Structures are given as structure tokens and as C-alpha cells.
Amino acid sequence: MRIGLVGLQYSGKTTLFQTLSGNLSTNISGSEEAVIETMKVPDERLDKLTSIFNPKKQVNATIEIFDFPGLRMGDDGKVKITNTFLSSVRNNEALFFVVRHFNEDSVPHPMGNIDAIRDIQFLETEFLLSDMAFFESRLEKLRKDFKKLQTDAIKRELPLAEKCLAHLEQEQPLRNLELDENERKLLAGYQLLTLKPIAIAVNFDDQSVGGADAEIEKIRAKLGVSSPEIVPFFAKIELELAGLAEEERNIFMEEYGVNESALSKILRLSYQILGLQSFFTVGEDECRAWTVKKNATAQEAAGAIHSDFYDRFIRAEVVHYNDFINHGSFPKCKEAGVWRLEGKEYRVSDGDILNIRHN
Ligand SMILES: Nc1nc2c(ncn2[C@@H]2O[C@H](COP(=O)(O)OP(=O)(O)OP(=O)(O)O)[C@@H](O)[C@H]2O)c(=O)[nH]1
Numbered sequence: 001m002r003i004g005l006v007g008l009q010y011s012g013k014t015t016l017f018q019t020l021s022g023n024l025s026t027n028i029s030g031s032e033e034a035v036i037e038t039m040k041v042p043d044e045r046l047d048k049l050t051s052i053f054n055p056k057k058q059v060n061a062t063i064e065i066f067d068f069p070g071l072r073m074g075d076d077g078k079v080k081i082t083n084t085f086l087s088s089v090r091n092n093e094a095l096f097f098v099v100r101h102f103n104e105d106s107v108p109h110p111m112g113n114i115d116a117i118r119d120i121q122f123l124e125t126e127f128l129l130s131d132m133a134f135f136e137s138r139l140e141k142l143r144k145d146f147k148k149l150q151t152d153a154i155k156r157e158l159p160l161a162e163k164c165l166a167h168l169e170q171e172q173p174l175r176n177l178e179l180d181e182n183e184r185k186l187l188a189g190y191q192l193l194t195l196k197p198i199a200i201a202v203n204f205d206d207q208s209v210g211g212a213d214a215e216i217e218k219i220r221a222k223l224g225v226s227s228p229e230i231v232p233f234f235a236k237i238e239l240e241l242a243g244l245a246e247e248e249r250n251i252f253m254e255e256y257g258v259n260e261s262a263l264s265k266i267l268r269l270s271y272q273i274l275g276l277q278s279f280f281t282v283g284e285d286e287c288r289a290w291t292v293k294k295n296a297t298a299q300e301a302a303g304a305i306h307s308d309f310y311d312r313f314i315r316a317e318v319v320h321y322n323d324f325i326n327h328g329s330f331p332k333c334k335e336a337g338v339w340r341l342e343g344k345e346y347r348v349s350d351g352d353i354l355n356i357r358h359n
């Protein structure tokens with residue numbers, strides 16, 4: 001899972017990134033390339049399973065976070081956005097727009113003042129223009145090819161590309177366009193920016209902790225019904241908190257009125273906007289969390305563990321985490337009737353403990 005933090009210069013991306021990674025040494029303001037860090041997804045359920053099974057190792061799910069360089073004002077008085085930047089952003093599966101809502105004279109906002117809506121719309125528009133440019137040149141090529149050769153592939157793609165371009169010309173991101181399974185498959189390889197799931201993270205200063213939720217509501221209302229998920233965070237405070245031991249951190253969070261760390265908010269949202277969930281495998285060797293799509297089948301879950309398991313799938317032994325904790329062991333789960341054998345079409349639930357039978 002690759003998640004990119006994008007935004008204007010000095011919006012707090014790196015501060016957020018440091019909070020998420022716990023690595024406080026990276027500081028790349030002014031660098032041209034993204035800094036990438038693989039982070040463990042914390043999961044209390046997995047910790048609990050490890051304490052029960054006492055395996056040789058615990059393997060958490062991981063995500064890769066990309067901290068992109070901020071978009072800066074060019075000499076011409078316009079914010080610079082390069083093709084190199086856009087093409088590396090395209091490699092991410094989901095994007096967080098990091099938007100500034102703090103005042104700090106020592107680091108001026110590149111557009112001169114705080115205006116979250118303007119900043120969000122700026123990013124959205126740039127990504128929209130990039131997708132439009134893609135379809136304009138794609139359509140030109142498709143139409144030219146179509147004159148020579150009317151293949152099925154071109155016949156399928158041409159109307160789709162026209163539909164996408166028309167939608168973008170209405171200033172609508174592609175994620176708001178209704179697409180069927182086949183159309184999605186066709187578009188998947190193009191890494192379109194406005195088709196990516198996004199969320200908006202607004203960075204408030206310590207003085208506005210109390211008013212942040214109301215401000216988020218205002219932003220949401222202005223963006224309208226198709227507004228992406230928006231979360232507040234407090235880069236400066238949370239970076240300070242990240243350096244503390246857990247107990248101390250909880251006390252301070254309460255004191256500041258911050259109820260959930262940026263880390264858990266961002267992770268929760270990432271799973272939500274990407275439509276992901278976790279299942280577990282347990283044993284003496286390892287207890288492990290795996291990430292799959294929300295509607296994944298048991299066979300697909302098996303394939304996530306090992307590609308061979310997909311083809312050789314026989315059955316999945318399934319107990320939900322909550323049932324396992326209630327009953328305490330697999331034999332007790334069997335007695336209680338909550339241990340099941342499921343076939344390959346079974347839809348995995350978040351928190352299922354699976355054991356894949358394969359040949
Ligand atoms: N007062 C205040 N300062 C902040 C806050 N968040 C970030 N800063 C400061 O703003 C400056 C920029 O923060 P970064 O996290 O480096 O911002 P960035 O978005 O990564 O910046 P670029 O990579 O240059 O685009 C730093 O000096 C931070 O200490 C905040 O919530 N309040």
C-alpha cells in the first residue's frame with residue numbers, strides 16, 4: 001500500500017511524516033524527491049494474538065508513505081508543478097492532501113495567506129489538468145488508430161476516453177464518475193491522478209485544537225456532497241508527543257484535547273478510502289496481519305499469503321478474532337460452533353483469523 005503526502009510548501013507534510021514514522025531525523029525541505037518510509041500498521045488485535053500464541057515473530061501489515069516535496073512559488077509568481085512530480089505522485093495508490101491551517105511568520109505560506117479551500121482546489125485543479133492532458137493526447141492517438149484499424153480494444157477504449165474527458169471538462173475528478181468493472185480495469189494502467197482515492201489532512205496550530213472540528217465542518221460544507229474525507233491534525237503538537245512514552249503521551253493528548261493520534265487517523269482513513277481490511281494468520285512461527293480488499297474472497301486472501309495458495313486452495317478454516325478472544329482457543333471455538341470451514345467464495349471479514357487448507 002503506497003500513500004503519498006502532497007501539498008503546497010510548508011504545509012506540514014514532513015512534520016506529519018516524522019510523526020507517522022517516528023523517525024525525527026529526516027528533514028528535506030527544499031529537496032526535489034520524495035522520501036519514503038515503510039511503516040508498520042499498529043493493530044492491538046495482532047498484539048493480543050501474539051501474547052496468546054507466543055510465536056517466534058509478529059509481522060504487522062505495512063504501508064509505504066511518500067513524503068513529497070512541497071509545491072513552491074516560481075519566479076513567475078505561479079506555483080511550480082513539474083512533470084517529474086506528477087509522474088512520481090502517480091505511483092501512489094492513495095493521496096493525502098496536506099493543507100495548512102496554522103499561522104507562523106517564520107515560514108510564509110507560498111500563496112501569502114491561509115486559505116484551506118483555495119489550497120485544496122489548487123491541488124485538485126492541477127491533477128485534473130494533468131488527467132485532461134493525458135486524455136487529450138490519448139484520444140488523438142485512438143482516433144488516428146481507429147481510422148486505420150477498428151480493433152475491439154480501440155472500440156472499447158474510445159468511448160471511455162471520451163466519457164472521461166467530458167467529465168474532466170466539467171471540472172469533476174474521475175473518482176466521481178460512475179465506472180463499471182471493465183472500465184475500471186481499462187483505466188487502471190494509466191495511474192490517473194483524479195481517479196485515486198484521496199483524503200484531506202488539515203494541519204492546525206496548537207491554539208486552534210478546540211475550533212478545529214468546526215473549521216473542518218465549514219470546509220466540508222464548502223466542498224459539497226462529493227467532498228473527500230477530511231481530518232484535522234496538529235503537526236507540531238503531535239511531533240512533540242511522538243517523542244514521549246505511551247503513558248505520558250496519553251496524558252498530554254488528553255490535556256491538549258487531541259483524542260486520536262495523527263498516525264491512527266491517517267491509517268484508519270487509508271484503509272477506509274482504499275477499501276481495505278485486515279485478516280490474521282496465527283501459529284508458533286508467526287502471528288501476522290495481512291491486508292486485502294474489503295470484499296475479498298477466501299481464495300483471494302489465500303493468494304495474498306502466497307500466490308500458489310490461490311490455485312491450490314481447498315478450504316479456509318475461519319474464526320473471527322472476537323469469537324476467538326471470547327472463547328479462548330480453537331477447540332473451544334469449535335465446541336461453540338464459531339469455527340467454520342469455508343469455500344473459496346467466502347467473503348473475508350475484517351478481523352478473521354484464517355488457516356488456508358491447500359494441496
Ligand atoms: N507553528 C506551527 N508551525 C508548524 C506547524 N506544522 C509545521 N510547522 C513548521 O512549518 C515548517 C514547515 O514544516 P514541514 O513539515 O517541513 O512542511 P512541509 O510541508 O514538509 O514543507 P516542504 O517540504 O518545504 O513543502 C517547519 O518549520 C515546521 O516546524 C504547526 O502546526 N504550527
Ligand SMILES: [Mg+2]
Binds near residue numbers: 068
Ligand atoms: Mg517537507
